[in-house]
Amino acid sequence: MSLKSIQKKLEYTKYVVGEQLCYYEPSRNKSQNTLVQELSSSLNKKQKSINPKFFYDKKGSQLFEQICKLPEYYLTRTEISILTQLYEKLPPHLNGDFRLVELGSGSSKKTRTLISILERLQKHVEYFPIDISKILRDSSKKLRDDYENLHITGIIDSYESGLEFIKNYDNKKNLIVFLGSSFGNFDYENGLEFLQKINSSMKKDDLFLIGLDLVKDKRVLERAYNDSQGVTAKFNLNVLSRINSELGSNFNINKFVHHAIYNESQNRVEIYLRSLENQIVNIPKARMILQIKQDELIHTENSYKYTIPEINKMLSMTGFRIKDIWYDEKQYFCLVLLSKND
Ligand SMILES: C[S@@+](CC[C@H](N)C(=O)[O-])C[C@H]1O[C@@H](n2cnc3c(N)ncnc32)[C@H](O)[C@@H]1O
Structure with a gap:
C-alpha cells in the first residue's frame, strides 16, 4: 500500500512544522468516536x-511527567540507569543505519540517550515517535531544537495505527523501542497479540527494544x-x-x-x-x-510485572529472538533487545 493510501485509510492530516519536523494526526472526530465507542462498551x-x-x-500527560519524578516511582530512574549502559552496549548490535521508532514516546526524555547513540554512529538520525497524546508535538519541537541532524516524523495515534503506518513506510531498517513498562498495561492474551503485531510489522534486520518491569517486593x-x-x-x-x-x-x-x-x-x-x-x-x-x-x-x-522465564516464554512464542538483556543494579527492571526469529 502506498504512503498516500495508508494516510487516507488512517484519516491522517500531515502537518509540516519545518524541514526537520512533521507529524500526522487523525481528525478530532475520529479520536472522539474512538473514546465514545470504547467507553460505551467498557x-x-x-x-x-x-x-x-x-x-x-x-493534563494527564503533564501529571505523568510529575509521576516520573516522584521518589516512590522507581521505574523511570531505573530504566534511565539501564539506558545509560547502552552507550557501550548497544552499538555492537547495530550494523548499518537505523531509524528510531518509539511506541508511546511521551516526553521523549529517555529517548535522548538512544538518539545520542545513533548520532555518534550515523550522519542523520530519523525518529518516528508514536503517541496517542498531543504531548508529542511539544516533545518533538524540543528535540528538534536540541539535535541538528535529527529528522522527526510524529504519529499522534494509537500504537497499532502507528505500526501500520510504519510498516508501509519504506525499506529502511528500524530500531523499534517500547519503554516505560507500558507493555505491562496489556493483559496476557492481548500482550501476546500485540507482540505478534510488532513482530509482523518488522523487516528481517529490524530490532526491537522493550522495557519491562520485574516482579519485586x-x-x-x-x-x-x-x-x-x-x-x-x-x-x-x-x-x-x-x-x-x-x-x-x-x-x-x-x-x-x-x-x-x-x-x-x-x-x-x-x-x-x-x-x-x-x-x-x-x-x-x-x-x-x-x-x-x-x-x-x-x-x-x-x-x-514479569519474571525472566515468563519474558523468555512470551517472546519466543511471538517469534522473537533475544539478542541481549540488560538490568539495573537491583534487578528491578530490564531492557530486552530482540530480533525476528527467522
Ligand atoms: C507510561 S507513559 C510512558 C512514556 C515514556 N515512554 C516513558 O517511558 O516515560 C505511556 C505513553 O504512551 C502513550 N500511550 C498510552 N497508551 C497508548 C496507546 N494505546 N497508543 C499510543 N500511545 C499510547 C501515552 O500517551 C504516554 O505518553
Missing part, C-alpha cells in the same frame, strides 16, 4: 473499566502506585475530568478515590477508581446513564 460491563490510553490528555510496588504526594491519584482521577470535558458528562471527581493494589497471584498492580457513594452519571455524547454503587470499582489500569 463502562457497560459488569466490571466497569476505562482503557489506560485515555489517561493521556494534555509488594511494598515497593504498592508505594510506587500510591505516592505520598497524591500525584498518581490526581492522574487516575483526571481521566474522569477528561471524559467530562470531551463527552459532556457529569462525573464528580470528589465522589471517587484512587485505589491501587498489587495482586500477587497475577503479578500485576491493579488500579481503580472507587465510588464513595451510590451515584448516577450521565454521559450525553455516549448516550449513557451509569448507575454506580457505593464502593464499586472502575478499573483503569493493570501494570504487569
Whole structure:
C-alpha cells in the first residue's frame, strides 16, 4: 500500500512544522468516536473499566511527567540507569543505519540517550515517535531544537495505527523501542497479540527494544502506585475530568478515590477508581446513564510485572529472538533487545 493510501485509510492530516519536523494526526472526530465507542462498551460491563490510553490528555500527560519524578516511582530512574549502559552496549548490535521508532514516546526524555547513540554512529538520525497524546508535538519541537541532524516524523495515534503506518513506510531498517513498562498495561492474551503485531510489522534486520518491569517486593510496588504526594491519584482521577470535558458528562471527581493494589497471584498492580457513594452519571455524547454503587470499582489500569522465564516464554512464542538483556543494579527492571526469529 502506498504512503498516500495508508494516510487516507488512517484519516491522517500531515502537518509540516519545518524541514526537520512533521507529524500526522487523525481528525478530532475520529479520536472522539474512538473514546465514545470504547467507553460505551467498557463502562457497560459488569466490571466497569476505562482503557489506560485515555489517561493521556494534555493534563494527564503533564501529571505523568510529575509521576516520573516522584521518589516512590522507581521505574523511570531505573530504566534511565539501564539506558545509560547502552552507550557501550548497544552499538555492537547495530550494523548499518537505523531509524528510531518509539511506541508511546511521551516526553521523549529517555529517548535522548538512544538518539545520542545513533548520532555518534550515523550522519542523520530519523525518529518516528508514536503517541496517542498531543504531548508529542511539544516533545518533538524540543528535540528538534536540541539535535541538528535529527529528522522527526510524529504519529499522534494509537500504537497499532502507528505500526501500520510504519510498516508501509519504506525499506529502511528500524530500531523499534517500547519503554516505560507500558507493555505491562496489556493483559496476557492481548500482550501476546500485540507482540505478534510488532513482530509482523518488522523487516528481517529490524530490532526491537522493550522495557519491562520485574516482579519485586509488594511494598515497593504498592508505594510506587500510591505516592505520598497524591500525584498518581490526581492522574487516575483526571481521566474522569477528561471524559467530562470531551463527552459532556457529569462525573464528580470528589465522589471517587484512587485505589491501587498489587495482586500477587497475577503479578500485576491493579488500579481503580472507587465510588464513595451510590451515584448516577450521565454521559450525553455516549448516550449513557451509569448507575454506580457505593464502593464499586472502575478499573483503569493493570501494570504487569514479569519474571525472566515468563519474558523468555512470551517472546519466543511471538517469534522473537533475544539478542541481549540488560538490568539495573537491583534487578528491578530490564531492557530486552530482540530480533525476528527467522
Ligand atoms: C507510561 S507513559 C510512558 C512514556 C515514556 N515512554 C516513558 O517511558 O516515560 C505511556 C505513553 O504512551 C502513550 N500511550 C498510552 N497508551 C497508548 C496507546 N494505546 N497508543 C499510543 N500511545 C499510547 C501515552 O500517551 C504516554 O505518553
